[in-house]
Amino acid sequence: MAAELLQFLFSGLTVGAMYALAALGYALIYNASHIVNFAQGEFIMLGAMVAAALSASGVDLPMAVFGAVFVTIVAGVAMQRLAIRPASGAPLITLLIITLGVALVIRGAVQVLLGKGNRGLPAFSGDQPLQILGATLSTQSLWVLAVTVLVVLALAWYFSRTLPGKAMLATSHNRLAADLVGVNTERVMLISFALSGALGAIGGVLTAPITFTSYDAGIVLGLKGFAAAALGGLGSGPGAIVGGLSLGIMEALTAGYLSSAYKDAVAYVLILLVFMYMPRGLFGTKMADRV
Amino acid sequence: MIHRTFGALLAVAGLALAPLAHAQTGPIKLGAVLSLTGPVGFIGDPQQKVLELQVKRLNEQGGVLGRPVELVVYDDQSDPSNANTFTKRLIDSDKVDVLLGGTITPSAMAMVPHAERSALPYISFGGGASIVEPVKKWVFKTPPTDRLVAERILQDLKDHGYTRVALLAETSGFGQSGRKELAASASKYGITIATEETYGAKDTDVTPQLTKIRGVAGIQALVVFCGAGPSPAMAARGIAQLGIKLPVYMPHAAVNQELIKLAGAAAEGIRMPTAAFVVIDALAEDDPSKKAGQEYYASYKAAYGADASPFGANAADALMIAVDSLKRAGSTDKAKVRGAIEKTDGLVGLNGTFTMSAEDHNGLDLNDLRMVEVREGRFVLAK
Numbered sequence: 001m002a003a004e005l006l007q008f009l010f011s012g013l014t015v016g017a018m019y020a021l022a023a024l025g026y027a028l029i030y031n032a033s034h035i036v037n038f039a040q041g042e043f044i045m046l047g048a049m050v051a052a053a054l055s056a057s058g059v060d061l062p063m064a065v066f067g068a069v070f071v072t073i074v075a076g077v078a079m080q081r082l083a084i085r086p087a088s089g090a091p092l093i094t095l096l097i098i099t100l101g102v103a104l105v106i107r108g109a110v111q112v113l114l115g116k117g118n119r120g121l122p123a124f125s126g127d128q129p130l131q132i133l134g135a136t137l138s139t140q141s142l143w144v145l146a147v148t149v150l151v152v153l154a155l156a157w158y159f160s161r162t163l164p165g166k167a168m169l170a171t172s173h174n175r176l177a178a179d180l181v182g183v184n185t186e187r188v189m190l191i192s193f194a195l196s197g198a199l200g201a202i203g204g205v206l207t208a209p210i211t212f213t214s215y216d217a218g219i220v221l222g223l224k225g226f227a228a229a230a231l232g233g234l235g236s237g238p239g240a241i242v243g244g245l246s247l248g249i250m251e252a253l254t255a256g257y258l259s260s261a262y263k264d265a266v267a268y269v270l271i272l273l274v275f276m277y278m279p280r281g282l283f284g285t286k287m288a289d290r291v
Numbered sequence: 292m293i294h295r296t297f298g299a300l301l302a303v304a305g306l307a308l309a310p311l312a313h314a315q316t317g318p319i320k321l322g323a324v325l326s327l328t329g330p331v332g333f334i335g336d337p338q339q340k341v342l343e344l345q346v347k348r349l350n351e352q353g354g355v356l357g358r359p360v361e362l363v364v365y366d367d368q369s370d371p372s373n374a375n376t377f378t379k380r381l382i383d384s385d386k387v388d389v390l391l392g393g394t395i396t397p398s399a400m401a402m403v404p405h406a407e408r409s410a411l412p413y414i415s416f417g418g419g420a421s422i423v424e425p426v427k428k429w430v431f432k433t434p435p436t437d438r439l440v441a442e443r444i445l446q447d448l449k450d451h452g453y454t455r456v457a458l459l460a461e462t463s464g465f466g467q468s469g470r471k472e473l474a475a476s477a478s479k480y481g482i483t484i485a486t487e488e489t490y491g492a493k494d495t496d497v498t499p500q501l502t503k504i505r506g507v508a509g510i511q512a513l514v515v516f517c518g519a520g521p522s523p524a525m526a527a528r529g530i531a532q533l534g535i536k537l538p539v540y541m542p543h544a545a546v547n548q549e550l551i552k553l554a555g556a557a558a559e560g561i562r563m564p565t566a567a568f569v570v571i572d573a574l575a576e577d578d579p580s581k582k583a584g585q586e587y588y589a590s591y592k593a594a595y596g597a598d599a600s601p602f603g604a605n606a607a608d609a610l611m612i613a614v615d616s617l618k619r620a621g622s623t624d625k626a627k628v629r630g631a632i633e634k635t636d637g638l639v640g641l642n643g644t645f646t647m648s649a650e651d652h653n654g655l656d657l658n659d660l661r662m663v664e665v666r667e668g669r670f671v672l673a674k
């Protein structure tokens with residue numbers, strides 16, 4: 001009985017860490033620009049696909065991972081320069097729609113260049129799962145969890161201790177004011193897209209050995225990541241982690257104890273309930289309208 | 292003056308004869324709706340390639356009935372409502388002689404009413420039994436039905452003496468239809484489905500469901516009724532991770548290099564029914580399907596430089612049945628062609644030997660499905 005529960009929790013934590021990484025990507029760009037970047041799921045897919053393609057063509061794993069992160073950062077920077085910046089000053093909804101368009105472009109490009117098939121990546125430390133109190137945990141899940149924790153710590157340090165990080169926070173609070181005190185907000189925007197590209201690629205590469213990947217894998221990941229981000233409170237780092245992990249665990253427990261047919265439904269109904277009582281999400285900042 | 296009268300006469304005659312002359316000397320038009328993009332794009336894409344390749348070869352050999360063959364293909368993007376629209380276009384504006392395609396069962400089911408209403412022969416590539424059961428006058432199909440596949444799995448379970456099995460079915464239409472067929476025929480083979488779980492085709496983790504199955508006592512085998520794509524590999528991975536040692540069965544849709552590529556060692560030992568040509572190297576020399584299969588792989592590889600997908604075979608068989616029937620009908624008269632398709636007898640294709648009748652618009656039987664298993668990263672005939 002306990003072993004069963006532990007198995008469900010392991011499953012939930014692994015899937016949840018995946019959602020959390022996606023949610024962190026949303027948080028980064030949202031913090032810098034208040035844009036919800038719907039291409040975040042595609043960053044994850046792009047990273048995973050590039051790594052899988054490189055690895056399949058004989059490049060060793062560390063180089064493949066590096067290549068994937070590099071390509072995705074370039075995609076993030078290109079997105080900001082070619083799609084978001086030319087439309088700066090446009091209403092937020094326009095920018096949202098632009099991110100959807102970029103998502104379609106990335107998906108289409110990957111489909112044409114890397115094919116429609118599913119791809120996998122070898123697990124970083126072998127396929128032998130760990131046995132813990134009667135439940136099994138794949139070593140790749142540990143990689144996902146550990147790197148997620150590292151990323152969160154690194155981001156926390158970046159935002160609270162470094163100048164560029166503080167500049168990004170300042171920009172998120174008030175872009176005009178940040179501009180006036182000498183923050184290069186244009187650069188902040190660029191960095192936020194590069195960072196969230198890198199984050200997406202890392203998430204994709206880490207999870208590809210568990211979930212496999214294909215050109216259309218970004219849609220579901222993007223959606224679940226967004227749900228996790230919204231649950232935790234858009235723009236909040238800890239919120240993204242808590243949101244992602246709770247979404248994953250809710251899904252696993254529902255599949256385990258109720259029925260797998262309802263796992264998405266139960267998760268989303270719970271999220272709806274959270275929003276009814278806490279519209280800003282679990283960790284969302286209180287927004288006071290200035291009059 | 293004479294010239295002008297003659298010209299006018301010619302024009303009048305031409306006008307009167309044009310539709311007739313066109314119908315009997317213009318190209319024979321084959322129309323197909325395929326899922327070239329979207330979730331099942333990887334199934335439809337090789338089907339298009341196979342059709343284009345075979346039509347090109349037909350034309351190089353002088354066409355059919357002395358007329359060139361023209362192929363019109365539309366992409367439904369894996370969406371049945373698009374299949375509906377494009378089928379109408381094929382019938383009303385392209386005026387095709389034979390309708391092909393419907394890469395997956397939902398798309399095929401969207402095409403069926405149009406074929407029936409317009410009295411147009413239609414050969415489908417969808418797996419579901421509902422396409423040809425109950426029999427529809429104008430509708431035929433080439434892949435084995437999920438009912439046949441389910442029965443073949445049950446037969447193999449019975450041969451091994453397994454009576455209590457667990458079922459993990461995908462929530463997709465294909466998985467659910469397979470679940471229904473297994474449940475309907477299980478008692479005929481003396482088999483009890485002791486527990487049932489489901490999972491989504493895009494799920495990234497199936498271990499909760501498998502943990503539940505592992506907890507049920509007395510299970511002798513596990514049937515995973517999954518579609519194609521990453522979901523069979525996802526289930527195989529979960530089974531290996533949890534250390535479940537039961538014999539595992541999957542439907543024919545899983546017989547694809549992707550399973551081996553994605554699941555690796557976790558795929559070892561999985562048993563699946565499939566058409567003979569998929570394990571072409573393991574077939575005996577005198578097996579009727581061997582030559583057709585070798586030819587299929589060789590021509591595809593020569594044209595596209597890649598290994599042919601099993602899904603392309605459904606298209607190759609449909610085209611072969613259509614061409615064979617057109618020849619026997621001796622014209623493109625729709626009723627005659629339909630009648631000829633229904634009289635297809637002992638035609639050796641890739642999926643097996645097709646013998647159609649008024650009651651059977653698929654034409655395959657249990658013997659056309661071989662059990663294969665994964666051994667050392669390859670599909671081999673199961674002992």
